[in-house]
Amino acid sequence: MTASTRTxxxxxxxxxxxxxxxxxKGSWIIGTDGRKYLDFTTGIGVTSTGHCHPRxxxxxxEQVGKIIHAQYTTVMHQPLLALTDKLGEVLPAGLDSVFYxxxxxxxxxxxxxxxxxxxxxxxxxxxxxxxxxxxVAAASLTTAGTKFRSGFSPIMGGVHIAxxxxxxxYGWDMDTAVAFALKELxxxxxxxxxxxxxxxxxxxxxxGDGGYLPTPPEFLEGLRERADTHGIVLxxxxxxxxxxxxxKFWGHQHSTITPxxxxxxxxxxxxxxxxxxxxxxxxxxxxxxxxxxxxxxxxAVAAAAGVATLDVVREEGLVDNAAAxxxxxxxxxxxxxxxxxxxxxxxxxxxxxxxxxxxxAGNPDAAAALRVQQGAIDEGLLLLTCGALGNVVRIIPAxxxxxxxxxxxxxxxxxxxKNVL
Numbered sequence: 001m002t003a004s005t006r007t008x009x010x011x012x013x014x015x016x017x018x019x020x021x022x023x024x025k026g027s028w029i030i031g032t033d034g035r036k037y038l039d040f041t042t043g044i045g046v047t048s049t050g051h052c053h054p055r056x057x058x059x060x061x062e063q064v065g066k067i068i069h070a071q072y073t074t075v076m077h078q079p080l081l082a083l084t085d086k087l088g089e090v091l092p093a094g095l096d097s098v099f100y101x102x103x104x105x106x107x108x109x110x111x112x113x114x115x116x117x118x119x120x121x122x123x124x125x126x127x128x129x130x131x132x133x134x135x136v137a138a139a140s141l142t143t144a145g146t147k148f149r150s151g152f153s154p155i156m157g158g159v160h161i162a163x164x165x166x167x168x169x170y171g172w173d174m175d176t177a178v179a180f181a182l183k184e185l186x187x188x189x190x191x192x193x194x195x196x197x198x199x200x201x202x203x204x205x206x207x208g209d210g211g212y213l214p215t216p217p218e219f220l221e222g223l224r225e226r227a228d229t230h231g232i233v234l235x236x237x238x239x240x241x242x243x244x245x246x247x248k249f250w251g252h253q254h255s256t257i258t259p260x261x262x263x264x265x266x267x268x269x270x271x272x273x274x275x276x277x278x279x280x281x282x283x284x285x286x287x288x289x290x291x292x293x294x295x296x297x298x299x300a301v302a303a304a305a306g307v308a309t310l311d312v313v314r315e316e317g318l319v320d321n322a323a324a325x326x327x328x329x330x331x332x333x334x335x336x337x338x339x340x341x342x343x344x345x346x347x348x349x350x351x352x353x354x355x356x357x358x359x360x361a362g363n364p365d366a367a368a369a370l371r372v373q374q375g376a377i378d379e380g381l382l383l384l385t386c387g388a389l390g391n392v393v394r395i396i397p398a399x400x401x402x403x404x405x406x407x408x409x410x411x412x413x414x415x416x417x418k419n420v421l
Contacts, residue, residue: 016041016373016384016385017377017382018377019031019037019377019382020032020033022034023051023052024039024047024050024051024052025050025051025052026050026051026052026053026398026400027039027050027051027397027398027400027401027402027405028051029051029382035380036380037377037380037381037382038380038381038382038405038408038409038412039051039382039397039398040381040382040383040395040396040397040409041382041383041384041396042396042397042398043271044240044266044384044396045208045240045245045266045267045352045396046266046267046270046271047267047270047271047398048243048244048245048266048267048268048270048309048313048318048398048399049270049309049312049313049316049318049398049399049400050270050398050399050400051271051398053270053308053309053312053400055308055311055312056269056270056271056305056308056309056312058308059304059305059307059308060272060301060304060305060308062304063079063300063301063304063305064301066300067300068299068300068301069296069299069300070300071295072100072297072298073293077300077303079300079301079303079304079306079307080100080298080300080303082303082307083298083303083306083307083310084098086306086307086310086311087264087276087278087310089310090249090250090310091262091278092250092258092259092262092278093258094258094280095258095259095261095262095278095279095280096278096280096281097278097279097280097281097283097284097285098276098277098278099276099277099284099287099292099297100274100275100276100297100298100303101274101275101276101277101294101297101298102273102274102275102294102296102297102299103133103265103273103275104132104133104138104237104239104240104263104265104266104275105132105133105134105135105138106133106135106275106294106297107239107263107264107265107275107276107277108132108133108137108138108141108202108237108239108263109133109135109137109138110277110292111200111202111235111237111261111263111277112124112137112141112199112200112202112235113287113291114233114261114277114279114283114284114286114287114291115199115200115233115235115260115261116199116200117286117287117288117291118199118233118283118286118287119199119200119231119232119233121196121197121198121199122157122158122197122199123158123159123160123193123197123198123199124141124158124159124160124198124199124200124201124202125159125160125161125162125185125188125193125198125200125201125202126141126142126143126159126160126161126162126201126202126203127143127161127162127163127164127181127201127202127203128143128161128162128163128164128166128210129143129144129164129166129207129210129211129213129388130142130143130144130164130202130203130204130207130210130237131144131148131204131207131208131209131210132202132204132237132239134148136152136155136156137156139155140155140156140159141159141202142209143161143210143388144207144208144209144210144211144386144387144388145209145388145390148209160188160192160193162181162184162185162188163180163181163184163185164181164207164210164213164215165177165178165180165181165215165216165219166211166213168344168345168347168356174216175218177216178216178218178219178222181219182219182222185222185223185226186226189226189230195229195230195231195232196230198230198232199232199233200232200233200234200235200261201223201226201227201232201233201234201235202235202236202237203215203220203223203235203236203237204236204237204238204239204240204241204251205220205236205237205238205241205246205250205251205252205254205255206240206241206246206251206348206349206352208239208240208241208386209386209387210386210387210388211354211356211386211387211388211392212347212348212352212353212354212386212392212394213347214246214254214347214348214349215251215255217254217255217256218255220236220252220255220257221255221256221257223257224257224258227260233260233261233283234257234259234260234261235259235260235261235262235263236250236251236252236257236259236261236262236263237263238250238251238252238262238263238264239263239264239265239266239275240266240352241349241352242262242264242266242267242268243264243266243267243268243309243310243313244267244313244318244319244322244350244399245267245322245350245351245352245396245399246322246326246349246350246351246352247319247320247322247323247324247326247349247350247351248319248323248350249313249319250262251349251352254349260279260280260283261277261278261279261283262277262278262279263275263276263277264276264277264278267309267399268306268309268310269302269303269305269306269309270305270308270309270312271305272299272301272302272305272306273296273299273302274297274298274299274302274303274305274306313399316400318399318400319399321399321400321401322350322351322399323350325350325351325397325401325403325406326348326349326350326351326352326353328403328406328410329348329351329353329395329397329406329410330346330347330348330353332406332410332413333346333348333353333355333395334346336355336410336413336414336417337355339417340417340421341360342357342358342359342365342368342421343355343356343357343358343417344356344357344358344362348395351395351396351397351398351399351401352394352396353394353395354386354392354393354394354395355369355372355392355393355395356387356391356392357369357372357391357392357393358391364387364389364390364391365391366385366389366390366391368391368420368421369385369387369390369391369392369393370385370390371420371421372393372413372416372417372420372421373385373393375416375419375420376412376413376416378416378419379412379413379415379416380412381409381412381413381416383395383413384396395409395413397409
């Protein structure tokens, strides 16, 4: 290598904004150019307590001075025990056993491995538009876009995809969409994956990369009924929707169901990499010996940050704040929709909301969504796009977002829409 040769990041990585971060605080990112940006991306829903919450920073700093890596199948450490206790206070009743990993994808794979081992069945049914990760098995369950699952075939077998009740796309009311999706699921169980061969259903309570679509409570309840009837494990992927994001601690709590397995990651530790699956001790006990583990899973510093995060979420009332600010956000988005015909739909739960853009004929308009996302940067507001067709702009404030910050964000979005549409 010559002195002039430089190493670069992979060209396959695409950055949504041109910003180089100097530091962040709360809801704000400050670039190396000194400009402040209101961050309504939160690392794709990760920095739940905002950037560098003092209590999370202090917990991590203190833990770094004690022990950084204590591999948890070799020795146990206090932060992981404390985090498990804290999770026990918020997990659904009966889900009293937890396995930790590093990422959402890993946790997804652990959940389907457990479901297959517990049932002795091969097949997993996922739902159209779902995003469950980028590793091979997780990507095999993902249909939020071909970019996540194409180019490295063969992907994992035993996966079947059923329709999701995407009412706006179909042009139907929600009841019609739910009835259709449940009917098609029943047809799939009769024609492609017999219940006797079906280990699990896996679904997000709000589709993430698939377009920020809340899963109707009636659909989740229909899945629970079918899972109970056929002995199928119901896995709810709360990687993005969990830890208060939707105005409930868990996204599925907008319905009456209790999952068999809950997956959590992203907002659990305010930016430190940690994930987990939770199930009943009975179900978790059906995992084969040696099937759960990993070098970095349940890292001591990440676990300490997780403990601090859960304390902050509880003591600062951040779930209630997400619900209250979410109502303000949705009202603001609906008002913007009434002003701009290019906005086909405004939707979401809590602080997980989106605008879907369409052209004059009502077809998906990815170019408009990109103009809005890029134009918002000039207004000091950071947003992201999503959706299988790229025509959705998602809005993901931190759970600590204030009244003033929400007003600033909506004002910046309003100016952007007027400038670019």
